[in-house]
Amino acid sequence: MEDALILAIETSGKTGGIALFQNKLLGSISLISFQSYSKILFKTLPYLLELLQIPLEKIDYYAIDIGPGSFTGLRIGFSVLKALNMVHPRPVIGISSLEVLTMNYFKSNIPLACLVDAYTKEVFFANYKWKEDKLEVLYPPKCIPYKEIPQIIKEKTLFLSENLEKWDKYLEKNLNTFYIKPKIPCDLNPAKLAKLAYLKLKKHSVEFQKAEDILPFYLKASEAERKFSKIK
Numbered sequence: 001m002e003d004a005l006i007l008a009i010e011t012s013g014k015t016g017g018i019a020l021f022q023n024k025l026l027g028s029i030s031l032i033s034f035q036s037y038s039k040i041l042f043k044t045l046p047y048l049l050e051l052l053q054i055p056l057e058k059i060d061y062y063a064i065d066i067g068p069g070s071f072t073g074l075r076i077g078f079s080v081l082k083a084l085n086m087v088h089p090r091p092v093i094g095i096s097s098l099e100v101l102t103m104n105y106f107k108s109n110i111p112l113a114c115l116v117d118a119y120t121k122e123v124f125f126a127n128y129k130w131k132e133d134k135l136e137v138l139y140p141p142k143c144i145p146y147k148e149i150p151q152i153i154k155e156k157t158l159f160l161s162e163n164l165e166k167w168d169k170y171l172e173k174n175l176n177t178f179y180i181k182p183k184i185p186c187d188l189n190p191a192k193l194a195k196l197a198y199l200k201l202k203k204h205s206v207e208f209q210k211a212e213d214i215l216p217f218y219l220k221a222s223e224a225e226r227k228f229s230k231i232k
Helices: 037-052 071-087 097-105 146-152 168-178 190-202 223-231
Strands: 006-010 016-021 025-031 061-067 092-096 112-119 122-131 134-145 157-160
Touching: 006 071, 006 190, 016 037, 016 071, 016 190, 025 037, 025 190, 037 071, 061 071, 061 097, 061 190, 092 097, 092 190, 097 112, 097 122, 097 134, 097 157, 097 190, 122 146, 134 146, 146 168, 157 168
Parallel strands: 006 061, 061 092, 112 157
Antiparallel strands: 006 016, 016 025, 112 122, 122 134
16 A cells, blocks of 8 residues: 555645655646646646656556635546546545645644635634644634634644735734744645655555545535525
8 A cells, every 4th residue: 555656636725736656756747827727637647647657547546635725626626536537446535735734844843723715704724733644633624713713722833824924914913922934835736735645545544435426625615605595
């Protein structure tokens, strides 16, 4: 299982991309585009496979970021996954974007607060800590008002987000020394997703799913769904 070849699909954040991982990162393509990720990913995947001389049928597992994150991005990622699975069915490893963020500071010895923008003054939030290459959940993923964060954080914590500048002043003012900013910008990218999937396989801490059954981890209804519920 540790020698498994993993194809990772990341489309939940600011960038989209794919990566191949087998004991180490073999190759990765990340990009920012105003075009449809689905069109670009279907073009880049054959290129990456050809570049690495790896046929698609050699892949053992698909890993996908299930969110929370961009509704559009997640739908595209899932459509790519399901299209690939129709040709070559494989077990799927679904991983939350909040967990993927922790890979920006893998093996950090202090707690990690992970934030994804939920808009309307809310955040998707979770608190983790690395322990022997395994994530310990200190506070489970939830959608909360960002002003509730100081009630949760009770010790020095490293905050990780692609949009940390949005809440930076508030957190600095209300958490004081408990608020630690990362020294380098954080992102959600396929290489980090692939490595986390590998670590989960190695630690036997993954639940495999079928591509036709796996669902996005939204935590919050989309704007269109919220508007529809008001109309009803």
